[in-house]
Amino acid sequence: MNIVVSNVKGGVGKTTTAMYLAAAGAERGWEPVTLVDADRQASSAEWFEARPVAGVDLVEAPSERTVARNMVGDGLVVVDTPPGDERIVRGALDRADAVVIPTRAGGVEFTRVDATLEMLGSATPRGLVITAARLGTNDLDETVQWWSQAKVPIWGIIPERVGIASGPESRLYREGLSLYADVLRKALRRRAR
Numbered sequence: 425m426n427i428v429v430s431n432v433k434g435g436v437g438k439t440t441t442a443m444y445l446a447a448a449g450a451e452r453g454w455e456p457v458t459l460v461d462a463d464r465q466a467s468s469a470e471w472f473e474a475r476p477v478a479g480v481d482l483v484e485a486p487s488e489r490t491v492a493r494n495m496v497g498d499g500l501v502v503v504d505t506p507p508g509d510e511r512i513v514r515g516a517l518d519r520a521d522a523v524v525i526p527t528r529a530g531g532v533e534f535t536r537v538d539a540t541l542e543m544l545g546s547a548t549p550r551g552l553v554i555t556a557a558r559l560g561t562n563d564l565d566e567t568v569q570w571w572s573q574a575k576v577p578i579w580g581i582i583p584e585r586v587g588i589a590s591g592p593e594s595r596l597y598r599e600g601l602s603l604y605a606d607v608l609r610k611a612l613r614r615r616a617r
């Protein structure tokens with residue numbers, strides 16, 4: 425089962441989402457769980473080095489070839505993709521059973537998500553995760569409305585939390601783990617068979 429976390433834009437929560445999804449998968453009993461870091465910036469790998477996650481193996485795969493090679497195994501594979509590097513991103517998306525697209529709330533983000541959606545085959549299950557969300561704001565409400573009109577499912581809304589923003593400096597945040605477990609459940613339910 426390959427879940428690819430992708431958005432052509434940087435800083436939207438891809439690495440955070442990939443870490444939490446992998447950890448949530450391990451907690452739910454998936455074995456093995458492999459977190460594939462396809463970003464040359466190696467942000468997942470650095471995070472993992474600072475704070476390994478029980479039940480998750482990390483593989484650095486910063487090329488189309490190495491990503492492809494790591495998306496054939498058993499168990500759960502979560503791929504953290506780079507913001508640029510279209511060949512790597514396409515290589516990962518082509519092998520995805522489900523694609524999770526992290527995005528921030530706000531109008532300027534829509535076109536970035538569209539660019540990501542355009543890279544997907546029509547049959548590939550996909551859903552959005554709105555990261556660092558400020559609950560009760562117009563920005564968030566408008567974003568939710570926009571995507572429901574566009575018929576792109578929202579698999580999760582992750583509130584802005586200091587415990588999540590602190591990344592490798594602290595343990596994975598319990599509330600984040602349970603919210604991302606729900607995202608994982610939705611991705612698995614809609615996966616290609």
Ligand SMILES: Nc1ncnc2c1ncn2[C@@H]1O[C@H](COP(=O)(O)OP(=O)(O)O)[C@@H](O)[C@H]1O
Pocket residue numbers: 433434435436437438439440441467555556557582583584585586588589590591
């Ligand atoms: N739910 C959240 N609450 C607060 N900060 C968040 C949340 N999700 C992500 N962030 C922060 O947003 C920044 C960008 O996230 P990151 O996962 O590195 O994005 P990307 O991999 O897309 O560049 C990081 O500082 C991260 O800690």
Ligand SMILES: [Mg+2]
Pocket residue numbers: 438439440463467468
């Ligand atoms: Mg990243």
